[in-house]
Amino acid sequence: SAVISQKPSRDICQRGTSLTIQCQVDSQVTMMFWYRQQPGQSLTLIATANQGSEATYESGFVIDKFPISRPNLTFSTLTVSNMSPEDSSIYLCSASQGLARGYTFGSGTRLTVV
């Protein structure tokens, strides 16, 4: 299965600023996703990163707050914009080469907004 490198692994940011998280996959993948996970909680899908087109956002998440890029089949970025303490969470990138190969997750980015 694909191996995902995600960075930064953690960051502490000032409120009102933005952070861009990078996700690099070691092979071409069909699908890439971005999740948010509060410590001790389940994973919530933010959006599906579509290659060459706008991301598909889940209910409660909007492009202005979480702009996503996916310029090719191995790379995606998630930006958390105009951050507030409520954005403090773990953000995870996921990728799949199709259901038969399952979904792989990065190790996550632990974001703290102060």
Add this chain to the structure above:
Amino acid sequence: QQQVKQSPQSLIVQKGGISIINCAYENTAFDYFPWYQQFPGKGPALLIAIRPDVSEKKEGRFTISFNKSAKQFSLHIMDSQPGDSATYFCAASRSGGSNYKLTFGKGTLLTVNP
């Protein structure tokens, strides 16, 4: 609306015992049911997955039992070890449509006592 319900929320098992985690789903279009294992500070890792055309799948000490009519599936960990202590998530997805996004259960924190 929670489409995948997972129980129990936490589980304590003695070393050598059997750990059982249950999930129920609502969407009959789901046709892929993976289980993920997550250690603190790490992303979820695929443990085992099943499709609804089989009732059971076994990989080493891990077994998925699937009951299509009841819309339930469960993870059994035989001979549980302290190294199995982690959070386990069930998930579901459907192969139709434009993407294969996963819907996760809320997770089960498993503690295996030595």
